[in-house]
Amino acid sequence: MTKGGCLCGAVRFVVKEFNSAIFKCHCSKCRKAFGGASSAAAMVREVDFDWLKAGERVREYQCESGFKRRFCPDCGSILPQFLTDYRLHWVPMGLLDSDPGIRLKQHIHVSSKAAWEVLDPDVRQYSGGFDS
Ligand SMILES: [Zn+2]
Numbered sequence: 424m425t426k427g428g429c430l431c432g433a434v435r436f437v438v439k440e441f442n443s444a445i446f447k448c449h450c451s452k453c454r455k456a457f458g459g460a461s462s463a464a465a466m467v468r469e470v471d472f473d474w475l476k477a478g479e480r481v482r483e484y485q486c487e488s489g490f491k492r493r494f495c496p497d498c499g500s501i502l503p504q505f506l507t508d509y510r511l512h513w514v515p516m517g518l519l520d521s522d523p524g525i526r527l528k529q530h531i532h533v534s535s536k537a538a539w540e541v542l543d544p545d546v547r548q549y550s551g552g553f554d555s
């Protein structure tokens with residue numbers, strides 16, 4: 424079990440078990456949303472995720488692509504998002520309080536990565552999403 428939350432602590436959640444390894448997405452939208460080189464996240468099944476605090480206060484921004492980004496209304500931290508099509512929660516790793524036990528396995532959307540970013544050659548790279 425791994426707990427996590429936003430920067431100010433208003434929003435908290437718990438993950439019982441992760442359903443994937445960690446992947447870093449280098450698409451332009453993740454870079455904007457995270458303000459960094461990429462997003463680091465993993466997937467969690469519906470039954471393995473619960474909001475502990477203020478889940479109902481979470482705000483949502485819908486990108487033009489239709490992908491939604493949730494964030495804390497108080498501190499602006501990006502928050503876990505439920506992917507309706509896959510019935511999975513997309514959980515940003517930086518929100519976790521402790522080591523989730525899973526490791527980085529994939530870089531995705533590497534074709535749009537920042538020019539200045541240096542990738543670990545031991546981690547598998549995909550130019551697009553998982554399937555490309
Ligand atoms: Zn917050």
Ligand SMILES: [Zn+2]
Pocket residue numbers: 448449450451452453454462532
């Ligand atoms: Zn992305």
